[in-house]
Amino acid sequence: MADNQKRFRPATQMVHGGTMRSQFGETSEAMFMTQGFVYADAEAAEARFKGDDPGFVYSRYANPTVAMFEERMTLLEGAEAARGTASGMAAVTASLLCDLSAGDHVISSRALFGSCQYIVADFLPRMGVSSTLVDGTDLDAWQQAVTPQTRAFFMETPSNPTLELIDIAAVADIARACGARLVVDNVFATPLFQHPLRLGAHTVVYSATKHIDGQGRCLGGVVLSDEEWVEEKLAPYMKHAGPSMSPFNAWVLLKSLETLEVRIARQAASAATLADAIAGHAAVSRIFFPGRDDHPQAEIARRQMTGGSTMVSFEVAGGKQGAFNVANALQVIRISNNLGDAKSLVTHPATTTHQRLSDEERAELDIGDGLLRLSVGLEDPLDLIEDLTAALDAAGETPIRAVS
Numbered sequence: 001m002a003d004n005q006k007r008f009r010p011a012t013q014m015v016h017g018g019t020m021r022s023q024f025g026e027t028s029e030a031m032f033m034t035q036g037f038v039y040a041d042a043e044a045a046e047a048r049f050k051g052d053d054p055g056f057v058y059s060r061y062a063n064p065t066v067a068m069f070e071e072r073m074t075l076l077e078g079a080e081a082a083r084g085t086a087s088g089m090a091a092v093t094a095s096l097l098c099d100l101s102a103g104d105h106v107i108s109s110r111a112l113f114g115s116c117q118y119i120v121a122d123f124l125p126r127m128g129v130s131s132t133l134v135d136g137t138d139l140d141a142w143q144q145a146v147t148p149q150t151r152a153f154f155m156e157t158p159s160n161p162t163l164e165l166i167d168i169a170a171v172a173d174i175a176r177a178c179g180a181r182l183v184v185d186n187v188f189a190t191p192l193f194q195h196p197l198r199l200g201a202h203t204v205v206y207s208a209t210k211h212i213d214g215q216g217r218c219l220g221g222v223v224l225s226d227e228e229w230v231e232e233k234l235a236p237y238m239k240h241a242g243p244s245m246s247p248f249n250a251w252v253l254l255k256s257l258e259t260l261e262v263r264i265a266r267q268a269a270s271a272a273t274l275a276d277a278i279a280g281h282a283a284v285s286r287i288f289f290p291g292r293d294d295h296p297q298a299e300i301a302r303r304q305m306t307g308g309s310t311m312v313s314f315e316v317a318g319g320k321q322g323a324f325n326v327a328n329a330l331q332v333i334r335i336s337n338n339l340g341d342a343k344s345l346v347t348h349p350a351t352t353t354h355q356r357l358s359d360e361e362r363a364e365l366d367i368g369d370g371l372l373r374l375s376v377g378l379e380d381p382l383d384l385i386e387d388l389t390a391a392l393d394a395a396g397e398t399p400i401r402a403v404s
């Protein structure tokens with residue numbers, strides 16, 4: 001089935017890819033809410049456990065609805081195999097832990113989602129896996145961090161929250177030369193705008209919680225790579241450590257994938273319009289959007305991405321209070337730390353997602369007190385522009401109060 005489906009384009013894959021029909025021939029994918037499976041006789045159970053008879057054994061190992069989601073993601077990403085996970089962080093953690101041992105070394109870009117930063121910088125070292133965090137845009141820094149023990153490279157591009165871009169192909173070359181795997185967290189790019197495997201990455205991970213669900217309902221994640229690695233390294237870890245995806249969430253995410261392309265196209269177009277609309281506003285001192293020519297890595301964006309982003313970050317005058325004034329004045333855009341949602345959401349990274357970091361670490365990552373990160377949703381873009389410009393206008397008029 002998969003080989004036949006590979007020739008279809010992404011929008012078609014997202015509607016049909018991986019569908020398995022039961023004997024009832026249902027149109028919409030069935031939700032197999034079952035922990036286990038029964039066997040016709042004891043011989044059948046023996047054959048299933050031996051692997052002589054392909055089929056399902058227990059939903060921690062595999063489940064038909066989860067398998068449909070994994071197959072659809074595999075086709076979309078152009079990977080050979082995938083495993084669904086309970087959350088995006090379960091995917092990140094599985095992608096690293098399943099193939100690392102004490103004594104190994106990991107190199108990661110330092111502009112990371114908060115929990116990824118915890119896993120790489122705090123958790124792995126406690127398990128005996130040392131890590132070095134580098135400025136991901138500095139290719140020499142990746143190269144210089146390599147040790148004889150380096151086994152994995154990890155990066156997010158575009159990064160959270162400043163949408164910094166890393167040259168995936170160049171870093172993949174450095175990783176390959178030292179025999180390490182490159183793992184790319186592709187959440188901010190979405191499976192539509194960037195294809196890390198084609199650029200030389202070994203593994204791609206997603207938080208399906210974000211754009212893939214895109215409607216704020218459930219958590220999920222997925223790890224994609226080549227078949228041999230998935231079967232030999234990832235599958236045993238998933239089976240025995242158990243960060244498995246719920247069949248219910250897999251079903252929600254399957255239905256979400258059907259609309260992913262239209263949602264991302266609309267959200268990214270609105271994000272580009274919004275970025276242009278506010279870039280010249282007197283209250284905006286900096287704008288970060290991969291689709292604009294003033295993005296510091298605009299050349300990389302053109303080379304490795306097929307779209308801008310559904311995210312826009314910008315800095316306003318007046319530091320924390322200036323940013324709070326803008327966020328509090330918004331009527332349509334809601335304050336939340338989530339992203340990729342149908343609802344437009346604004347975050348103040350310095351006091352929420354990146355609160356855990358020290359002032360120095362935040363400064364190093366360019367996360368100023370006036371920085372706001374906007375996830376652009378499906379509302380009418382004109383309402384979003386009016387909402388944001390009104391809030392920025394009001395901020396310009398509000399005297400900056402001292403932050404208590």
Ligand SMILES: *Cc1c(COP(=O)(O)O)cnc(C)c1O
Binds near residue numbers: 088219220
């Ligand atoms: C949200 C996110 C994660 C974690 O995903 P969860 O589903 O919340 O566990 C990892 N990486 C990036 C870039 C994210 O945005």
